[in-house]
Amino acid sequence: MAKSDSKKSLEDLGKKIVGDLGKGKNPEISIPVRALSNVVYDKKSKTLKLGDKMGSRSFFNVAHAKKFLQTVEVASILKKELLGSGKHEHLRGVFYMAKRTIPGTKVNIVDEQVESDKIIEDLEVITGLSREQLHVSANKMGSMVGNILLEDSGDLIDCSKLGKGGYSIPSIVDELDFKKVSAKYILYMEKAAIYERLNEDKFWQKNNCILVTSQGQTTRGIRRLLQRLSEEKNLPIYVLTDFDCWGFYIYSVVKYGSIALAHASERLTIPNVKFLGITADDIIKYDLKKHLIKLNDQDLSRMKQVSEYEWFKDNKDWQRQLKMMKEFGAKAEIQALSAKGISFISEKYLVEKIKNQDFLE
């Protein structure tokens, strides 16, 4: 969608409100509810989708007024400052553009960045546009290295010649052009430390693949990049996380989507991604039981939540994993593999897992 269309969507929103006002109506914005209660797991497409529950935000309502103001204020900033100029701005920058004190009061339009971040997500669902289309970007949090040649803003980048750090994945990846991809698969891991280990061991060179990492949760930029590589280049994607419920959830977000971004699932989910490890079976097979960490109360309550998510609930393999984790009473980090030798992960573990296609769906 071109930026003029984005501009028009926001303009339509403004026109509708002004129209209501002209008729003497309390102006109202309808927004699909973005909470677990309105997130549906679509078994057919295997993605999380937003349900049809609608909430509304009206100005002349004591409880809604401030959010209504925030919504129109941020929308006008996006329209004028970003789309109007054709430039992109970070979530943080948008926050500072909106943060000011309303004259004659002690009230700030926004006090914290989470408020403007939420409003931007609201505007995505209101207009049906993605954050990228609204010219808002997020922090770069991921890196990529491997046998792939791409073009970014006119620069040709060979990801096999980027040293220790690799290519820094931008927040908006829609305009990247994949020139040449000789890699056979992508290995995505939540831990940057493991990525560094594998890069130092030249794992991607020896195994002809691409390594991608984030810091913890997978950002939208990374998810979109993985999706594009999966769809456009038909590359299998394997996910490597800690053996804990947070790791399992990271995998499920990449595969099925997340509750917070259910409205953007279509552009972000990768249904055929596979979970490589660490699994409970790996812990037994590679004798890692001595290197486990005891589950704490947080882990246990998260385990309960995760095991009840629909997309985990009906999956026997995953229920088995959760059950075994409960029996161990413990979790494991990917780094536990280092106990078997510094390059055990790159020379033995990953090689064996991939050769045997030992994955979880």
Next chain:
Amino acid sequence: MPKEEVTIAQELAKKQREISVSEFFTKNRHLLGFDSPVRALLMTIKEAVDNSLDACNEAKILPELKIEIKKLTEDRFRVMVEDNGPGIIKAQIPRIFAKLLYGSKFHRIRMSRGQQGIGISASVLYSQLTTGKASVILSKVAKNKPALYYELKIDTAKNEPQILKEEERDWNSKEHGTRIEIELEAKYQKGKQSVDEFLKGVAIVNPQATIHYVTPEGEKINYPRVTNDLPVEAKEIMPHPYGIEMGMLMKMLADSSARTLSGFLTSDFCRIGPGTAKEMCEKAGLSAEKKPSSLEHADVEKLFKAMQEVKVIAPPTDCLSPIGSSLLEKGLKKEVPADFYVTVTRSPVVYRGFPFQIEVGIAYGGELEKEGQVKLMRFANRVPLLYQQGACAITKAVQETNWKPYGLTQSGDNMPSGPAVIIVHMGSVWVPFTSEAKDAIASYDEIMKEMKLALQDAGRKLGIYIRKHVHAQEHQERLNLFAKYIPEVANALAELSGTKKDVIEQDLMKVLKKETPKMTAEVGVHGEE
């Protein structure tokens, strides 16, 4: 038996005696509340003030206390407490002030402050151990009689008073009363567990007392009397069979003047008539005619068990002397500046054979700190409890009460937050403390239940007030915000839609007028998500 052995045994016995009182005290300071210089000062003030208020109460005198703490050197203080009580007769003075654990030998129980301390003599001993000084007492019982002046120490070997000076003196400014001066190693500090805080608490729950207090810094603080009503005198009652312990029963049997077991049970306990006494004796397999002091240990155990098993009606509750909700409110009002006060006095109930009564007061708003947790003030038999808040039943009862419906914020089972002071007072003939230092009340189910009911009762009234006044005010403030929001919204909408700002602003003003009554009527604002 060879002579030498006897000598050694005697020597040992002698040594044993000599170390007894002072050694015991020094080793057990912490149990008795003298474990730090800060606490020693507080304990001394507390014991003296408790004595004065109890004496005035018994003699039906409106108390007027003077308290002065003087700093002599960095770690040495001189404490003076003077009252207008009935004074103490000559024979009693040395024993009250210079004999540890001196008290009534009659096993009657009554709600009094005295139950809570080891007694003023502990402070006299502490003074003597830390400074070597004698304590000075001046007491006068009537206008036409001279005052008695004493300088006292405790003979630690015998636990007997040691009189260093005894003489008659003029004390013309006073009709009757007692003054004690004690010098001790101590430390003065302000804040939560200070003498200042203690006296403020005393003033709240004793609105009939006037207290003049001079701090070591020379600051004069006055707590004025706000009522001339004296607290109802608490009646003494005999113990209830469900409320005694083995050791106590043995002591009572030994001391009893009754000639038969049946007589002992009916005369030395409450709620036991001849029929119940007979049933107890039968159940224990003992003759009702047996002499009480002749019971063997095994017999006492049987009797004790039988006494717990036989059904006995609950003890009378007129042995309690509550502050009363209106006086508690007066006390609270004069010491805690707030907008709203609520006080609750529950009816007396019984735990383990001991009658008790819970009172609660809440002050809200005004000058009270808006941020952070509410301030909790704990009292037992009109005495503030300053230490061990975390271990106290009162604290648990407050935390386990859900304050959100009552307008205070609270996360989980924590102390609620908001501009409030919560007071909880437990009056009982026997307050169950968790330790000898008597800082925290033990969490018996019956006590916790009463406390929670009292807190809920007061909480409901607080909630009504907050909803009516505070929420209404916040609501109005938010309505006023619309006028300020309108130019902002108009500006943004003009940018979005391309319509002129003035037009949008006028439309918004029109709709505001139309919507205002609806919004004002909205009670209990509901959130969007």
